[in-house]
Amino acid sequence: MEKEERIPGHPRPSPPPPTQNTTVFIQNGRCSYIDTDFDLVLALICSMLLVFGVVYSIFGYRCFKAIMFLTGFIFGSIVVYLICLEENLLTQLGNVAAAVGAGALFGLITMLVQYVGLFMTGFHTGLLVGVIVIVVLDFYGHMSTVWITVAVLIGCGLLFAVLTDRKSVV
Numbered sequence: 001m002e003k004e005e006r007i008p009g010h011p012r013p014s015p016p017p018p019t020q021n022t023t024v025f026i027q028n029g030r031c032s033y034i035d036t037d038f039d040l041v042l043a044l045i046c047s048m049l050l051v052f053g054v055v056y057s058i059f060g061y062r063c064f065k066a067i068m069f070l071t072g073f074i075f076g077s078i079v080v081y082l083i084c085l086e087e088n089l090l091t092q093l094g095n096v097a098a099a100v101g102a103g104a105l106f107g108l109i110t111m112l113v114q115y116v117g118l119f120m121t122g123f124h125t126g127l128l129v130g131v132i133v134i135v136v137l138d139f140y141g142h143m144s145t146v147w148i149t150v151a152v153l154i155g156c157g158l159l160f161a162v163l164t165d166r167k168s169v170v
Contacts, residue, residue, distance in 0.1 A: 041081075041092065041096065045078070045081075049074065052070050052074060055067075055070065056070070065111050066111075067121070068107075068110045068111045068114070068117030068118075068120075068121070069107040069108065069110065069111040070107065071107075071110055071117060071120045071121050071124060072103070072106040072107035072108070072109060072110030072111065072116070072117065072120055073103040073104060073106065073107035074103070074124070075103075075106060075110075075120055075123070075124070076099075076102050076103040076104075076105065076106025076107060077099040077100055077102060077103025077106075078099070078103075079102075080098055080099045080102040080103065081095055081096065081098075081099035084098055084099060115165060118164050118165055119161045119164065119165050120161070121164060122157075122160040122161035122162070122163060122164025122165065123157045123158070123160065123161040124157075125160045125164070126156040126157035126158065126159055126160030126161060127153055127156065127157045129156045129160065130152050130153040130154075130155070130156035130157060131153070133152055133156060134149055134152055134153070137152075
């Protein structure tokens with residue numbers, strides 16, 4: 001019988017509880033789960049971000065104003081949607097409509113005011129770097145509190161946002 005490779009300090013992951021929408025494959029004595037029970041709004045947000053990432057990669061600097069709009073739209077819509085979801089004031093369609101409206105307004109602001117757009121682009125880059133730092137830190141040891149994660153994300157985001165604004169002035 002083969003020995004399992006385990007990362008030191010990490011407990012063995014427990015499989016998800018079986019539901020109606022879970023497919024179980026058994027390979028080499030291990031179970032692999034494909035969970036098809038997912039949230040539709042989260043899937044739409046992820047697919048929208050994937051499309052925006054392709055647009056960023058292909059068009060980049062050629063469509064600078066459009067990229068600024070997309071950056072502001074992403075940030076504004078996700079923040080407002082999460083706030084609406086937490087407060088539970090509207091229906092799901094109302095939350096999405098409020099998030100899209102606020103995202104469009106914030107996208108217009110970032111498109112028309114260049115410093116705000118550059119700040120938000122740097123902030124998004126910093127969030128990406130912060131996520132990478134958190135993954136590396138979690139690989140070496142589990143973080144005991146969520147505030148470390150928040151501090152790393154906000155710190156990296158603000159650092160890159162300020163550096164982006166600083167470099168654009170020079």
